[in-house]
Amino acid sequence: MAGFRLEGCELGVATAATQVEGGDLDTNWHRWAAAGRIADGSTPARAADHWNRVAEDTALLTELGVRHYRMGLEWARIEPEPGRYDQAAIAHYGDELTRLRDAGIRPLVTLHHFSEPGWFVDAGGWLDRGALPAFLRYVRTVVAAFGDLVGDWITVNEPSVYAVHAYLWGVWPPGERSYRRTIAALEALCAAHLAAYPLIHALQPDAVVGVAHHLRVFAPQNPRNPAHRAAAVLTRRLFQDAELELTSTGRSLFPVQAPRGVRPGRYTDVQAINYYSRSTVTGIGNGVASGVDVNDLGWEVYPAGLTELAASVHARYPGPIWITENGTADAADAFRSRYLYEHLAAIAASDLPIERYYHWCFTDNFEWAEGEVARFGLVHLDYDTQQRTVRESGRFYADIAANGGVTDAAHDRWVAGRRYPTNGGRS
Numbered sequence: 563m564a565g566f567r568l569e570g571c572e573l574g575v576a577t578a579a580t581q582v583e584g585g586d587l588d589t590n591w592h593r594w595a596a597a598g599r600i601a602d603g604s605t606p607a608r609a610a611d612h613w614n615r616v617a618e619d620t621a622l623l624t625e626l627g628v629r630h631y632r633m634g635l636e637w638a639r640i641e642p643e644p645g646r647y648d649q650a651a652i653a654h655y656g657d658e659l660t661r662l663r664d665a666g667i668r669p670l671v672t673l674h675h676f677s678e679p680g681w682f683v684d685a686g687g688w689l690d691r692g693a694l695p696a697f698l699r700y701v702r703t704v705v706a707a708f709g710d711l712v713g714d715w716i717t718v719n720e721p722s723v724y725a726v727h728a729y730l731w732g733v734w735p736p737g738e739r740s741y742r743r744t745i746a747a748l749e750a751l752c753a754a755h756l757a758a759y760p761l762i763h764a765l766q767p768d769a770v771v772g773v774a775h776h777l778r779v780f781a782p783q784n785p786r787n788p789a790h791r792a793a794a795v796l797t798r799r800l801f802q803d804a805e806l807e808l809t810s811t812g813r814s815l816f817p818v819q820a821p822r823g824v825r826p827g828r829y830t831d832v833q834a835i836n837y838y839s840r841s842t843v844t845g846i847g848n849g850v851a852s853g854v855d856v857n858d859l860g861w862e863v864y865p866a867g868l869t870e871l872a873a874s875v876h877a878r879y880p881g882p883i884w885i886t887e888n889g890t891a892d893a894a895d896a897f898r899s900r901y902l903y904e905h906l907a908a909i910a911a912s913d914l915p916i917e918r919y920y921h922w923c924f925t926d927n928f929e930w931a932e933g934e935v936a937r938f939g940l941v942h943l944d945y946d947t948q949q950r951t952v953r954e955s956g957r958f959y960a961d962i963a964a965n966g967g968v969t970d971a972a973h974d975r976w977v978a979g980r981r982y983p984t985n986g987g988r989s
């Protein structure tokens with residue numbers, strides 16, 4: 563059985579503002595790039611120039627036949643100075659959202675996806691007392707402006723990824739290495755969600771609101787080694803379980819504390835999962851087993867993990883699930899179709915309420931500290947000319963969207979014979 567139907571799960575693609583829009587802005591990431599901290603020397607000022615190509619990109623989304631588009635808002639565009647809202651930027655996003663709706667594509671809007679204005683950074687970022695009121699002011703403005711065009715919101719993207727890269731490993735802005743401040747940043751981002759959730763509902767009672775969690779399978783490198791097993795449990799707790807519990811229920815789970823005044827309750831309308839890979843650990847960290855299938859960034863390809871994690875989330879927090887990101891870095895487009903096939907097949911075979919799947923990414927884009935080299939797009943981007951070309955995997959995705967699943971013919975054309983590279987140990 564090569565083909566399958568994808569019942570009850572609608573398809574979309576995902577992006578984030580800083581990764582696709584381009585523009586010479588003052589954000590934490592533009593500053594980080596100016597400081598020479600991007601591996602390939604690129605900057606988000608170029609990206610996919612999406613800000614100037616909304617009409618072309620909406621037409622491309624229509625060509626792919628997707629029903630959903632996850633996009634981010636660039637806070638620094640909307641509020642370039644504290645309390646000053648740029649009406650032209652707001653109108654620009656309003657125009658984009660209108661175009662999407664006119665094209666029959668439902669937007670899912672992310673309010674914070676790793677990037678923030680320079681003035682917010684200067685004030686101390688998420689560790690400053692003023693961070694939460696500033697974020698809520700921005701959220702109120704945005705929801706009031708776009709509430710008639712948007713009903714689905716992600717408040718914060720991958721809080722633990724942001725906290726760990728920025729405050730523990732020091733590889734993202736602000737480049738700190740402090741466990742204490744990592745936990746404080748994680749708590750601040752969770753607090754931002756816990757406060758934004760009721761605010762959005764007060765403005766828009768029918769809104770669907772969630773946090774996009776980056777979930778990985780954490781496996782002990784040697785399952786017989788108790789230290790490795792303990793490391794897997796601890797890493798999972800720090801990296802995902804504490805964040806999930808706090809943002810879903812308002813309850814503390816060591817090592818994160820609920821903010822004062824937050825009552826336990828329901829704080830998400832949907833469990834939003836970003837899934838890419840499995841990590842093999844020996845301590846607190848993020849390793850990769852050897853002899854496994856990997857992508858261009860060396861991340862293990864482990865399709866079963868998607869539904870393993872979704873089932874584990876669903877057992878704790880029943881309700882609808884959206885896969886708000888899933889994809890792979892594959893510059894040659896050699897195995898992306900197989901990756902798509904295997905992850906969607908896992909969804910099709912499960913009885914979990916996975917209502918939506920957003921592939922990451924729509925086009926190639928600026929991949930944070932890695933820059934432009936990591937190519938996640940269904941659509942290839944020539945950064946110099948900004949020419950977009952739908953990859954074969956993009957054509958496969960369009961075929962899946964058109965047929966409500968993978969046909970045998972599509973499997974033969976796009977999947978059969980495609981192989982992942984391995985990281986050694988077996989061919």
Ligand code: IFM
Pocket residue numbers: 578581720776836887922929
């Ligand atoms: O590009 C990122 C995205 O911003 C957040 N989730 C993971 C993606 C791939 O690394």
